[in-house]
Amino acid sequence: QVQLVESGGDLVQPGGSLRLSCVASGRMFSIHSMGWYRQAPGKQRELVATFTRSSSSMYAESVKGRFTISRDTAKNTVFLQMNGLQSEDTAVYYCKAAVAPTLTAYSRGLYSDYWGQGTQVTVSS
Numbered sequence: 001q002v003q004l005v006e007s008g009g010d011l012v013q014p015g016g017s018l019r020l021s022c023v024a025s026g027r028m029f030s031i032h033s034m035g036w037y038r039q040a041p042g043k044q045r046e047l048v049a050t051f052t053r054s055s056s057s058m059y060a061e062s063v064k065g066r067f068t069i070s071r072d073t074a075k076n077t078v079f080l081q082m083n084g085l086q087s088e089d090t091a092v093y094y095c096k097a098a099v100a101p102t103l104t105a106y107s108r109g110l111y112s113d114y115w116g117q118g119t120q121v122t123v124s125s
Contacts, residue, residue: 001027002097002101002112004022004023004024004095004097004114004117005023005025005116006021006022006116007022008021009093009119010121010122012085012121012123013123014085014086014123014125015084016123017083017084018121021079022034022078022079022095023075024095024097024099024114027101028076028099029102030100030111031100032098033050033051033097033098034050034078034095035047035048035050035078036049036050036069036094037093038089038091038094038121040091040092045094048063048093049068049080050069050096051071051078057069063082063089066082066084066085067082078095080093085123086123089121089123090123092118092120092121093118093120093121094118095116096115097113098111098112099114
């Protein structure tokens with residue numbers, strides 16, 4: 001099994017910054033992609049930022065120029081630096097990773113999605 005543990009969520013004033021972290025552990029031969037999603041009350045979960053299989057990064061239009069995704073591959077950790085936070089950024093932020101647990105799964109292109117438990121980000125004055 002794979003475990004994803006997020007941290008860094010907090011209450012912050014508009015215009016402030018936060019840095020989220022997500023550490024993946026467990027049975028992992030290959031990580032296909034790893035990134036961040038968020039879900040605000042009454043809304044669907046949406047992509048915020050992610051690294052793709054080609055190691056390129058993708059961002060939601062609403063966060064471009066404000067959020068930056070980075071990673072420490074050796075530590076299976078992905079970060080989300082959030083600057084210029086707005087009330088609309090208030091949500092539970094989830095880490096997601098697509099993982100092949102074994103060489104066999106990797107060779108067959110078999111990846112499973114895993115989610116963290118989420119970390120609350122609240123932007124309010």
